[in-house]
Every structure is written in structure tokens, then in C-alpha cells.
Amino acid sequence: MAIPSSLCALAAVALSAGILAAQQPLRVGVDLVHFAVAVTDRQGSPITGLTADDFEVLERGQPQQVTFFTAGESDTGLPLRLGFLLDSSGSMEADIREVRTAAIKFLNQTEHAVDVTLVDFDTEVRVARYAADDYPRLIERIRMRKPRGYTAFYDALGVYLRGAMAQDGQKVLVAYTDGGDTRSTMRAGEIAELLKGTDVTMYALGYLQGQTGTSRNSAQLELQRFTALTGGQAFFPTSLKDLDGVYEKIQSELRARYTLGYIATDDRADGTWRPVEIKLKRRDLRGARVRTRPGYFAPYTAPGSPPSR
Numbered sequence: 616m617a618i619p620s621s622l623c624a625l626a627a628v629a630l631s632a633g634i635l636a637a638q639q640p641l642r643v644g645v646d647l648v649h650f651a652v653a654v655t656d657r658q659g660s661p662i663t664g665l666t667a668d669d670f671e672v673l674e675r676g677q678p679q680q681v682t683f684f685t686a687g688e689s690d691t692g693l694p695l696r697l698g699f700l701l702d703s704s705g706s707m708e709a710d711i712r713e714v715r716t717a718a719i720k721f722l723n724q725t726e727h728a729v730d731v732t733l734v735d736f737d738t739e740v741r742v743a744r745y746a747a748d749d750y751p752r753l754i755e756r757i758r759m760r761k762p763r764g765y766t767a768f769y770d771a772l773g774v775y776l777r778g779a780m781a782q783d784g785q786k787v788l789v790a791y792t793d794g795g796d797t798r799s800t801m802r803a804g805e806i807a808e809l810l811k812g813t814d815v816t817m818y819a820l821g822y823l824q825g826q827t828g829t830s831r832n833s834a835q836l837e838l839q840r841f842t843a844l845t846g847g848q849a850f851f852p853t854s855l856k857d858l859d860g861v862y863e864k865i866q867s868e869l870r871a872r873y874t875l876g877y878i879a880t881d882d883r884a885d886g887t888w889r890p891v892e893i894k895l896k897r898r899d900l901r902g903a904r905v906r907t908r909p910g911y912f913a914p915y916t917a918p919g920s921p922p923s924r
Contacts, residue, residue, distance in 0.1 A: 646914060647683060648674075649693070649876040651785055651816050651846060652893055653868050653906045661871035662903055663687065671894045672877055674910075683876025688727050692874055694784035697728040698775050698815070700768075702792040704737040706825060707762040710855055714791065714822075717858035719754050721789070724866060732778060733757070736771035738764030738798055742778065768792050769799035769806050772841075776809050785874065786815040788847075789865060793822045795834040803837055810844045812912050817847040818865050824853060846907040879913070886915030 652670070654662045667684035685692035701718060703711070722731060731753055732744045745753040772790070779786050796803075810817065819838040823831045838849040848868075850861045875893065890910040895903055 698788035700790035721862035765798035767798040769801040884916035
């Protein structure tokens with residue numbers, strides 16, 4: 616499905632209108648707020664083997680009781696839904712073969728995803744979702760795309776987020792781009808607000824070697840900002856040969872991350888932003904880094920509306 620960049624403003628309106636509904640946490644009889652958490656050591660390697668008792672969760676400074684916990688690729692965890700954004704703009708022409716090869720290798724190794732949403736973009740944005748047993752068509756879709764046009768990166772992110780709102784489970788987005796946005800109707804500030812309001816974890820690969828110093832710094836800061844809002848991470852390989860290693864780091868982190876869930880002590884359905892801080896209790900892990908999204912929007916019920924069931 617191809618979506619002209621000029622129509623993505625309408626997608627942004629629809630996405631903004633539905634953002635509060637998208638913020639309703641996983642519902643299992645009651646509202647369960649869940650956070651994907653990555654814990655790494657000083658060298659950036661994932662720390663495994665932690666339990667629910669090793670974490671402290673604070674919402675607006677108030678302690679919360681963890682009632683749902685999974686570690687790694689546990690079968691009791693939430694389904695993994697993978698999103699993959701692939702830049703196919705004209706600037707990719709010289710590098711597209713190596714970029715495709717690395718992307719296909721990464722996707723073939725992602726065994727635990729129940730489906731993959733592929734968004735490839737140039738001047739237009741195209742999106743398609745593939746079930747786990749339909750990977751051959753996914754791989755063929757990646758191989759057939761020829762580089763052309765401009766870079767509608769923000770619009771591609773907006774289109775993906777609109778679709779992710781309707782998905783349950785863990786949502787992980789891996790985005791590859793070789794430069795800054797040159798075409799979108801959406802703006803960076805809009806994307807930042809939308810990322811803040813979703814439960815998607817975003818990893819970005821910015822191969823920015825073709826950019827000038829100023830534009831490279833700007834694109835790098837932007838990708839770091841986007842991923843930080845989701846608890847993800849941005850990578851900036853200096854060679855296409857480094858792509859496999861970057862993808863392996865992402866795979867390693869996905870295999871090792873934790874999911875924490877709790878029923879908020881503040882049960883008001885007021886739609887407000889709730890800052891959340893997740894810490895480690897163990898003193899021997901003081902040098903570890905915890906990455907997760909910085910909070911969530913509470914569900915919203917209009918005054919006078921019947922309570923949700």
C-alpha cells in the first residue's frame with residue numbers, strides 16, 4: 616500500500632485524534648500499565664537474570680507494586696510485534712544492496728515476532744504487515760524496492776505509529792535511514808509527541824556518512840531524541856560493514872529485556888501524563904543503566920461517561 620506524502624497530514628490528524636485511546640494500557644480485567652525495560656552494564660551489554668524484586672517502580676514519585684513480570688523471550692510474555700522502517704530514497708542507490716542484505720539477515724533471525732510491519736519510504740510511504748509464516752513475501756518486498764525520490768522519514772514514522780495503536784503486546788520499531796527528512800508533511804516535534812504517547816520501543820540506525828557536518832549532527836541528535844522517548848537506542852555505524860554488528864546488538868537486547876506491569880495506585884481516568892521512573896534496588900548494580908519510556912498517558916473517560924469494563 617503506497618501512501619503519498621501529501622496524504623500523511625491526514626494520517627497525522629487521525630493519529631493525534633486517537634492518541635488518548637492508544638494510551639490505554641494493556642487491559643486484563645483492570646488497567647495494567649506495562650513497561651519494556653532494558654538493563655545494561657557499563658560496557659552496554661545486557662544484564663540478565665534479574666527478578667521482579669530487583670526493580671523499584673515510581674509513578675509521580677509514588678511506589679507501585681509490580682504485578683506482572685517477564686524476563687527475556689519468556690513464553691508467558693506479551694506477543695512481540697516488530698516494525699521495520701527502511702529508507703529507499705534516491706540517496707540509497709549506491710548502498711542499497713548491502714543495506715538490504717543486513718536487513719534481511721536481521722529479520723530472518725527475529726524468530727519470536729508474531730508479525731512484522733514493513734514501512735519502506737522515499738517520496739511516498741508504503742506499508743504492509745506480514746505474519747510469521749509469510750516471511751518469504753516480506754523478504755521479496757525488501758529486495759524488489761528500487762531507490763528513488765526524497766526522504767519522507769517523519770511521515771513513515773507517523774504511518775507506522777497509526778497502525779501500531781491498534782496492536783497489542785510488545786511493539787518494537789527498528790528504523791534505518793541514511794539522512795535527514797527532506798519531504799514529510801509532519802514535523803519532528805509532532806513525531807516526538809506521538810512517540811512519547813505510544814508504548815513503542817524504537818531503535819534507529821542512522822548511516823549518516825553522506826551528510827555534511829551540520830546536517831549530520833542535527834540528524835544524529837534527532838534520532839537520539841526519538842529513541843530516548845521510547846526507551847530504545849540510536850546507533851550510528853561509520854561503515855556499512857558495521858550493520859550486522861548493530862543488528863546483533865539489537866537482537867541481544869530484545870532477547871534480554873524485561874517487561875514490568877502494575878496497577879496504578881492513581882486510578883483516575885483523566886488522560887494526564889504520568890511520569891514513571893524504574894530503578895534497580897541492588898547495590899551491586901549501581902553502575903548499570905536502566906532504559907525504558909519516561910511515562911505514559913492515563914486512560915481518559917469523559918465526565919458523565921459510564922465506567923469502562
